Amino acid sequence: MNMQNDLLTASKIRELANGFQVSRIILTAVELGIFSLLDKHLVSSAEVAKQIGADARATDRLLNALVSLGLLNKVHEKFYNTDAASSYLVKNKPEFMGGLFHTNELWKSWGTLTNAVKVGTSVYESEKSEGDWTESFIAAMHYRAAKEAKILAMMLNLNSAKKMLDIGGGSGAFSMGMIENNPALKAIVFDLPDVTPLTKKYVESFSHKENISYVEGNYLTDEFGDGYDLVLLSAIVHINSYEQNKILISKCYNSLNIGGQIVIKDWVMSDARIEPFGGALFALNMLVGTECGDTYTEKEMREWLSNAGITKVEKKNTSYGWSLIIGTKN
Template sequence: MQPRTPMDIQELARAFMLSRTILTAHELRVFDRIADGHCRAEEIAQATGTDTRAMDRLLNALVGFGLLTKSEDAHFDLTEIARQALVSESPDFVAGLDHTAQLWNRWHYLTESVRLGTAAAPDLNQPRSREWTERFIAAMQANAAPKADELVSMLDLSGVRRVLDLGGGSGAYAAAFARRDERIEPILFDLPDVLDIAAGYLGKAGILHRIRMLAGDMLRDPLGGPYDLIWVSAIVHMFSPEENAKLLQRCAEVLAPGGQLVIHDFIMDETRTQPPAGALFALNMLVNTRRGDSYTEQEIREWMENAGLRYQETKQTRHPTALMIAKKDK
């Protein structure tokens, strides 16, 4: 939304109220309860262990947002879009909401992060729980799975046999490479607990048998190889420039001669304002990482070339992201 009046700015500033209302309803599993047949505020409150009056007010607000309907006898029901997207058993369920709720807590510290220049949340140094990791990977799967086949189809895979999906999370892209060509052997590299979660997604998709898994820390542990293609999606934004230079050097070392390195991420213009989604995501990295950022094409190209790779091209996707492709000389 581009604000045109002072009232528009006020609405933008208060938009967090809508977001928080939806997230609270999700965290309390309100939509699941209504789908199960709990229709009155007191029934939903009892099922969720909440206050009846407060639950009624929450439900009324959701009616105003078009997510619920309310009958004359005070029975609530789901609208079509809520039933499709907000009921956990729906095939179109927005699985990333749990992670979005986690992000809410980090964004609370944006002001302090801007003052300090790094993430300021007090829990930043605490070990991540299994629940946190599951929520994060669910969000990554929800984001990647719908477009994985499309993005992989944009690549020249002639002669490609071994593909490293570096930090591949749920394995959505590894699965897409496997579907693209039965001769391709995808190797999914990530932390051990992430690979355990990924196995569930890949097993459910019926493609686990095609994916080889390699556990480790991408900045420290052996990456295997050699590879004909290394796919690095939604990774460089997590790291500092120095860490990314190191990471791409490590990738170059395990690429076969003639192999491709593909970076998929927000690729910013030199003003760092376009695409707008990337500019906003840079703030997300500010509140969630020590030095993560949304990087420009020139910055990424320098890391590629300093690693001894030859930059080839940048391909814009239908999304706010792009593919940057480099090759290792034969």
């Protein structure tokens, strides 16, 4: 998506500005558990309202809007899920988009964008407990990572890798994906103390769970150890400032064996910072949600690696928007 290539009529601008309405309808339905309630059932709006503890008229109007969006069907004043809603919006289904609970949190933080632009950093204070936020965030990241991990593993040469460090590894999805590609690989998932219990839950059912171990700490202040053949930074550098990343990459370099690789998986911006489109939006997501996060250009990432002592760097594009910057220690 690139608005620069579109003819922006007044009607199109109005459509873009009003896009929040559709987003809010979907997020409210997910938040209220409507799709899970309607799974394999034909239910009136009055009964839905009763079960979710909401106003009957207001619930009816919400369900009607979901019909207009193609997420519900309506027959004889009763509602049921479309195939898409049944597949992706019902809890405990394999393809459930649980990450939308995190998107609901982003709705709140993005509402502070005007003030964040004025002061230059996040002004958002979450209403939810830290534990709830962390769990919904990890769930959102896992939903994406589980699909991306297999692709990433195929894009890297893991044949000779024996030990990897997964910094800020969250659910451990990428470690699991790498190990599936190379069962001889041992992975250390490095993350904060409140994340590690969640990681262990995701890894528990993994067929090679004995290949994964855990280290708790802060990647900006704590040491990583050494002897790694691969250090993965998936969706990490955008959380930090330029200078913090400079320090982080140097720490990663010091932990690598000769011939080992640092893999940065993130938005890689053009020098003008307007492409890719998703990265331009994500820079604002970091503005409203972090103290100093941002998206970075390929030039900036190469500067971090060069500063650490790496001269062999390559970029690989992916099919899901983000790119890989791979630095090899000589």
